[in-house]
Structure formats: structure tokens, C-alpha cells
Amino acid sequence: MASARISPARIAAYEVLRRVEQGGFASDLLRSRTASLSAPDAGLASELVFGVLRYRAQLDYLIERHSGRPVCRLDTEVALVLRLAIYQLRYLERIPAHAAVSEAVELVKRARKRSAAALVNAV
Template identity: 55%
Template sequence: MSVSPSRATAFDILLRVEQQDAYASELLHSSRCAELSLADRALATELVMGVLRWRSALDVRIAKASSQPLHKLDIEVLTALRLGAYQLGWLDRIPKRAAIFESVELVKKVRKRSAAPFANAVLRKLADTSEFAHESLPQAADPDEIATASSHPSWLVHRWASHYGMETARRICAYDQSIPVTTIRLRSPAAEQELQAEGIELAPGNFLVDARRVISGDVTKTKAYNAGQVAI
């Protein structure tokens, strides 16, 4: 079994972010992603943005399951572990076997074959840990606990808790980690019909008359977007 295009693409993008300070949003709209099917492109985007959004929380979980300190791991191995851990803890629709197997295959792909058994052991340990699954933020009285669970800097959560109270700080963290909705502005009345004809599902915006929320579909691949009739 080979690595799926979506996971291979997500892995390469995450590595470039780590090694070259590249921008994930730009890479997700690169020619490589354009070659993926709509389903693979959607999964690659979910994996990249999910790992980046929850990276510190993932590292806490990986560190507990690892026999080695994370700073001693090659970045390729750590990136594969993050990718696998995100699928195990955050994506219920991904079979555990696929998440583990393909993450280990990614380690082999970048010539870190000797680390493959280690990666396999860490991910299997995470998969067998019942409390590993991601849940909503705890109703905690401890800012550090909220910071860890929400992948936020501890000092920032302490500051919010001090200024706004613990519950508001928790809600800010939860909102920060919510997946943003793509919103567009229509520059012509005909643009909406053109988008819908290309399979884009839209809903009214919350504030502006010419704003629309994208429910499904990739607006950047449409004729209306490329013709400048739509702004994101």
C-alpha cells in the first residue's frame, strides 16, 4: 500500500513550513495541490491546517507516548508523528490502521527507515490510549490546563483569564481553534449563478449584502474567481 496523494502532499507542505518557513496557505494553492482530486485536496488542507492549529497539543500527546525527547527527533519523523496523531485524535472518519500505516510509510519515504518501528510504536500507543481523542476544552479553573488543551501559549491564557475571567478566556481559545469559514464578496450579480453552475454551494453572508459563505467547493478553481468577479 502506497501513501495517499493527500497525505503525501500534506507531509511535504508541513516539512516546508518547518524547514523553509514557507506559508502553508500559499503551498495549499500551488500547482501540486491543483493536480489533486477535490477530495484529496480537501483532506490535504484539513491535515495541514489541523496539524498547524493543534501542533503544541499534538506535541504534548506525542511526548507522553515517546521513549525519546521530541527535540532529539528528526523533523521528518516528528512531522509524520504529528500527522498521524492528528488523524488519530481529531479525525473520526479516518481508520486508525490507515493513519498509522501511512504515517510510518512517510518516515520510510524520507529515508528514515530506522525510525519506522519507533514511529509505529508511538502511534499505536496513542491509538490505544482512550483519553487521547480530542474533546472540547475543559471547564477548568487552571489557565495552564486550558492552554495545553487549546494549543495556546500559557502566558497568553493567563493574561486573558486575568483580564476577562476564566470562562471568557476558555471561550476565546475555543473560538481561536474553530475552523474558519471561507467568505467571498461578489463583484457582479452574475457571479453567484456562475459559481453555483460550477458546483459551489453558497450561503448568505452575515453582514454584507454581496457577501457569501462558501459551504462546499473550491472557489479558487472557478472561472468567476479567475476572471476577478469574486474576492475572498
């Protein structure tokens, strides 16, 4: 079975957020990472990155509440994917819930965290 397609915007947002966790600057990383994307994908990637950064504390609270685990105990990649998914579900009305969840599960698998796919789907 072929893996599901993940939107370029979500991949870009995830990669930028990973680099931000390592000390990078979101604006610079976004500019270089989204240069080759279509305008709608670049716009969505920017919305996702800045939204996750803006609402990080609220997103982490929701992750902890629904997973029963402190965010600091989750792998960084898993926490980032959960933040992206919850941000979309909570703040982006135009994103269908099934798309946010399905692509989050695929994104966590792509990050080589297959064992966390069930957690991402459940939260």
C-alpha cells in the same frame, strides 16, 4: 515486496508541512501543491496541514508522552509524520486508525527514515 501506497493527500500534507518548517506559508504552499489533486484529496491535505498547525502544541505533548523523547530531539521528518498520524487518530473520526498508522509508517520510510518506522508504529 512493493511498498504500500500512500495517499496523495498525506504526501502533499507532509511536503507542505516540511516547507512550512523551513519558513514557507501554508496557504501558498497548499494552493500550489494541491492544484493537481482531486477535490477530496485536496480537502484532506488542507485539513491535515491546518489541523497539525492548529494543534501542534498538543500533538507534540502527546508525542513526548508516548515516545518518552522530547520532540526537539527527533528528526524533523519523523516529528512531522508523527504529528500527522496523531492528528488523524485524535481528531479525524472518519480516518480508520489502521490507515493512519500504516501510511505514517510508509511515509517515514519514504522520507528515508526507515530506522524510525518502529517508533512511528509504536507511538
